[in-house]
Amino acid sequence: AQTVTQSQPEMSVQEAETVTLSCTYDTSESDYYLFWYKQPPSRQMILVIRQEAYKQQNATENRFSVNFQKAAKSFSLKISDSQLGDAAMYFCAYRSPNNYGQNFVFGPGTRLSVLP
Amino acid sequence: EAGVVQSPRYKIIEKKQPVAFWCNPISGHNTLYWYLQNLGQGPELLIRYENEEAVDDSQLPKDRFSAERLKGVDSTLKIQPAELGDSAVYLCASSFRDTENYEQYFGPGTRLTVT
Numbered sequence A: 001a002q003t004v005t006q007s008q009p010e011m012s013v014q015e016a017e018t019v020t021l022s023c024t025y026d027t028s029e030s031d032y033y034l035f036w037y038k039q040p041p042s043r044q045m046i047l048v049i050r051q052e053a054y055k056q057q058n059a060t061e062n063r064f065s066v067n068f069q070k071a072a073k074s075f076s077l078k079i080s081d082s083q084l085g086d087a088a089m090y091f092c093a094y095r096s097p098n099n100y101g102q103n104f105v106f107g108p109g110t111r112l113s114v115l116p
Numbered sequence B: 001e002a003g004v005v006q007s008p009r010y011k012i013i014e015k016k017q018p019v020a021f022w023c024n025p026i027s028g029h030n031t032l033y034w035y036l037q038n039l040g041q042g043p044e045l046l047i048r049y050e051n052e053e054a055v056d057d058s059q060l061p062k063d064r065f066s067a068e069r070l071k072g073v074d075s076t077l078k079i080q081p082a083e084l085g086d087s088a089v090y091l092c093a094s095s096f097r098d099t100e101n102y103e104q105y106f107g108p109g110t111r112l113t114v115t
Helices: none
Strands: A003-005 A010-014 A019-021 A024-026 A033-039 A046-052 A064-069 A074-079 A088-095 A104-106 A110-115 B005-007 B010-013 B019-024 B031-037 B044-050 B053-056 B065-068 B075-079 B088-095 B110-114
Touching: A003 A088, A003 A104, A010 A019, A019 A110, A024 A074, A033 A064, A033 A074, A046 A064, A046 A074, A074 A088, B005 B088, B010 B019, B019 B088, B019 B110, B031 B075, B044 B065, B044 B075, B075 B088
Parallel strands: A010 A110, B010 B110
Antiparallel strands: A003 A024, A019 A074, A033 A046, A033 A088, A064 A074, A088 A104, A088 A110, B005 B019, B019 B075, B031 B044, B031 B088, B044 B053, B065 B075, B088 B110
């Protein structure tokens, strides 16, 4: 079974600075999808960024980018120019390819604080 | 486009009482998920539906939990009887199976407190 690990329970960053959140996963599959979700205190989970394992290019979405290291099974999230609204829980998630079903496996999360 | 709708947002019940949660997914989404989220932890899958079929309910405690999605649209998750350890947030999510990205869209969740 796949597992997702986030080794940083809490992180903090100064406003306008850059922070990197770590995620590692374990799988025997060669093709899969990886996601970062954000959950603000209001509780609704929203997608931040996604990466298809077959794509070598790292995904970017405005101030958010990933460092996807397939061999190392690492998928870190970099937030540039941090804003107060970035404060939230961040969850890394893994999804198998469609022929294995669509279950997502989530990591335990990293709580990010943004300091003014 | 309306998002995933869940109700109620909050529920407080005494132990041994029954409780039900309702979810209406995004229109056209054929996959629906129910998750349990304990405080400070990531969501854990309880059950996944493909249309009206429960294709993965291996993590659903079937002695007290039940779910249904009769017409392949909205869904209800029930607990009977509730225990103190059931206090958590229950999240519903949906996705459209045939899209390339397979993104899940989450509802706001129902926070259950069992006293």
